[in-house]
Amino acid sequence: xxxxxxxxxxxxxxxxxxxxxxxxxxxxxxxxxxxxxxxxxxxxxxxxxxxxxxxxxxxxxxxxxxxxxxxxxxxxxxxxxxxxxxxxxxxxxxxxxxxxxxxxxxxxxxxxxx
Amino acid sequence: xxxxxxxxxxxxxxxxxxxxxxxxxxxxxxxxxxxxxxxxxxxxxxxxxxxxxxxxxxxxxxxxxxxxxxxxxxxxxxxxxxxxxxxxxxxxxxxxxxxxxxxxxxxxxxx
Numbered sequence: 001x002x003x004x005x006x007x008x009x010x011x012x013x014x015x016x017x018x019x020x021x022x023x024x025x026x027x028x029x030x031x032x033x034x035x036x037x038x039x040x041x042x043x044x045x046x047x048x049x050x051x052x053x054x055x056x057x058x059x060x061x062x063x064x065x066x067x068x069x070x071x072x073x074x075x076x077x078x079x080x081x082x083x084x085x086x087x088x089x090x091x092x093x094x095x096x097x098x099x100x101x102x103x104x105x106x107x108x109x110x111x112x113x114x
Numbered sequence: 115x116x117x118x119x120x121x122x123x124x125x126x127x128x129x130x131x132x133x134x135x136x137x138x139x140x141x142x143x144x145x146x147x148x149x150x151x152x153x154x155x156x157x158x159x160x161x162x163x164x165x166x167x168x169x170x171x172x173x174x175x176x177x178x179x180x181x182x183x184x185x186x187x188x189x190x191x192x193x194x195x196x197x198x199x200x201x202x203x204x205x206x207x208x209x210x211x212x213x214x215x216x217x218x219x220x221x222x223x224x225x
Contacts, residue, residue: 042215101146101207105157
């Protein structure tokens with residue numbers, strides 16, 4: 001049973017470009033969470049999605065960031081017009097429908113903005 | 115109220131010793147308390163978790179102790195090994211939403 005998959009693993013963008021991060025949840029999992037991790041810090045919640053629905057986006061910056069989890073395909077976290085402060089590791093987690101609290105993390109995408 | 119405070123920030127333990135990491139929370143609505151282990155360049159891996167109706171849970175060398183009245187919980191790693199050297203995060207789950215993480219503890223086990 002494959003775990004949570006994220007791609008790309010490393011992404012380099014110049015300031016002003018767009019970054020697209022993809023997450024495929026574990027088989028049977030219908031809930032996806034995105035977290036951001038800065039060096040020497042813990043994980044900060046960004047957004048929680050179900051298929052075709054955003055459940056909680058209270059941790060998402062109001063501008064430039066958006067997320068989706070379409071009916072078919074992976075969840076995508078999009079960052080428009082990236083700035084140096086967006087450089088971080090972005091992790092996706094998924095959970096099964098009956099035990100939402102049991103979250104399993106992917107390997108992360110390390111975004112570097114130059 | 116939505117914070118989880120973790121200590122210490124870093125910990126050095128001799129091989130074979132006991133590693134203890136502590137976390138405290140304020141929100142009594144939290145109902146699930148996992149610990150995650152993260153190696154450099156990897157994603158966090160679920161290590162062990164506890165519900166507030168249980169005071170202790172043990173899995174192999176890892177034990178969670180939970181004190182509901184004090185709103186504290188801790189991770190004990192018995193017979194610590196160099197392979198346990200990693201960053202450990204405690205977390206808490208408000209019902210129906212995402213995990214809230216502590217800032218992490220970097221554990222180094224010296225051989």
